[in-house]
Amino acid sequence: MAQNQPVERFEVSLNTPAGQCTSPLNVPTGLVPVTALVPSLRRLGEQAQALEERRTVDAGAAISCRKGCAACCRMLVPISAPEAFALRDSIQALPESRRATILQRVTEARTRLEQAGLLARLIDLAETERQLLDDEFEATNRDYYALRLPCPFLENEACSIYEDRPAACRELLVTTPAELCQDLARNPVRPLPVAVRMSTALALWWSELVGGPARLIPLPLALEWADRHAAEGNRTWPGPQLLDKALDKVWRLLSEAFAHQPGTPTGKLPQGPT
Numbered sequence: 001m002a003q004n005q006p007v008e009r010f011e012v013s014l015n016t017p018a019g020q021c022t023s024p025l026n027v028p029t030g031l032v033p034v035t036a037l038v039p040s041l042r043r044l045g046e047q048a049q050a051l052e053e054r055r056t057v058d059a060g061a062a063i064s065c066r067k068g069c070a071a072c073c074r075m076l077v078p079i080s081a082p083e084a085f086a087l088r089d090s091i092q093a094l095p096e097s098r099r100a101t102i103l104q105r106v107t108e109a110r111t112r113l114e115q116a117g118l119l120a121r122l123i124d125l126a127e128t129e130r131q132l133l134d135d136e137f138e139a140t141n142r143d144y145y146a147l148r149l150p151c152p153f154l155e156n157e158a159c160s161i162y163e164d165r166p167a168a169c170r171e172l173l174v175t176t177p178a179e180l181c182q183d184l185a186r187n188p189v190r191p192l193p194v195a196v197r198m199s200t201a202l203a204l205w206w207s208e209l210v211g212g213p214a215r216l217i218p219l220p221l222a223l224e225w226a227d228r229h230a231a232e233g234n235r236t237w238p239g240p241q242l243l244d245k246a247l248d249k250v251w252r253l254l255s256e257a258f259a260h261q262p263g264t265p266t267g268k269l270p271q272g273p274t
């Protein structure tokens with residue numbers, strides 16, 4: 001739908017604690033669903049994160065994350081509703097045999113979560129109409145990580161949806177030795193600060209568009225959540241209006257990032273894999 005529409009080009013500037021970046025964004029001028037803007041907004045988050053990477057390297061630290069290391073792909077990845085719809089679209093666009101393989105792994109992950117007694121808690125997180133606090137995710141995060149359940153999109157220790165992976169998966173980089181990531185709960189892993197958690201920005205954006213809490217959906221349940229809420233995912237808005245509302249959330253998070261200057265490990269599990 002969005003591909004055939006006229007687009008308007010915007011220059012978007014982000015002022016982050018690690019510097020400033022400016023990116024051109026092409027936005028459809030007509031009515032589009034939120035998924036039309038998800039790739040551009042995730043790229044914007046990556047550009048902000050690249051500034052953090054450069055600042056870290058300039059300060060003499062090395063980033064340990066490498067292709068083939070997927071230790072963090074056993075964590076609970078929270079994704080926003082717009083990303084859940086985008087993920088469903090990208091899985092639906094796969095050739096039948098690839099799609100079947102991935103859906104099989106999603107089903108197996110669901111079964112394992114059910115056997116471990118975690119499924120109902122994760123469904124509650126995905127469906128609640130109440131705004132949850134970070135601390136309310138904490139116990140579920142830890143129980144989930146204790147399972148060491150590989151992400152259903154992980155294949156031979158590499159992300160099989162790399163171009164479409166969630167924003168949270170793009171934000172976790174560490175400067176501590178990679179071996180420490182084998183036990184993220186016990187080891188003193190040092191993540192890079194994240195100026196804009198794009199999954200949070202997208203969750204706030206969706207909340208403003210449709211009402212309800214700034215919802216974060218556990219990744220293994222994202223496809224079924226998107227199916228259950230397909231009617232909401234089909235809603236459309238003028239593209240520039242969507243961009244305005246999304247940037248408002250991004251800038252709000254950036255102003256909070258300036259208020260809480262980065263660099264202090266929290267002792268909490270980091271929020272998502274690279």
Ligand code: SF4
Pocket residue numbers: 070072073074077151152153154155158159160161162165166169273274
């Ligand atoms: S989506 Fe990809 S990067 Fe993210 S946890 Fe799954 S396998 Fe890892």
